[in-house]
Amino acid sequence: MAARARGTARRIVIWSRRPETRLALQKQPWCDATADTPEEAVRHATLVVLAAPVEKIIELARQIAPALPAGAIVTDVGSVKGELTRACHAAMPATAFFVGSHPMAGSQKTGWENASADLFDKRVCFVTPLADTAATHAKATETVARFWRDLGSEVSTVTPDEHDEIVAHISHLPQAIATSLCSFLAQKNPAWRNFSGNGLRDTTRIAASDATMWIEIFQQNRDEVLRALSRFQDELQGLHAAIANRDWPEVRTRLDRGKTYRDAFRP
């Protein structure tokens, strides 16, 4: 949708798992054609974007590999990059290139009905070439970066492993916390949700996200997520101790540090 709105792609061919989705997409002005199989969808492609839960992205890369035309560039939108990038790169034929991406954009909703052409506008998009393919994949990396910039994103190029450490902290940890907070409150007293102001709403929107997608993210980024969760538990323990000890200067230090961090977010 964004590619059509910004004139980035000449012809957009979509494969989607459900036949009824493919039928609905055929009526959309941003979809030139649908394909009945992933192989058929990529047969004449110059750029392929795999948009699926992370385990499925690896399966799809293996499935389309024999059908890719020479010179094709494959990217994805998965939230974990280390294992996925190595597996997708290994699946490619010698004449095609895999360079991973991760646009930091989305919502708690799923399905094409919730798509929007400005989703990527002014959002960061990670592009994550493997260090040992930097030279052979330089042109493909630039093409993928240009694709995201054309959609309005600001590209940040990092290695897949650096990416996984960063997003464990700034994306996967927030999901774990929002989920845990809602899970905790659901057991404490679900009816209390009716008293909530914007505080609870603002901190928990992403708890409504798709469980299947997040299980696969936690599985693939397990080590980094566990490290981030442990460090965060230390932070919570620190606040718990400061309140228990009536150490209000320490509580203030933490509130001030949190506010300074939050106030400096880009609009």
Ligand SMILES: O=C(O)C(=O)C[C@]1(C(=O)O)C=C[C@@H](O)C=C1
């Ligand atoms: O805002 C949302 O609902 C998201 O989907 C958020 C979010 C994020 O952490 O920013 C979550 C995972 C995706 O990989 C990218 C975006």
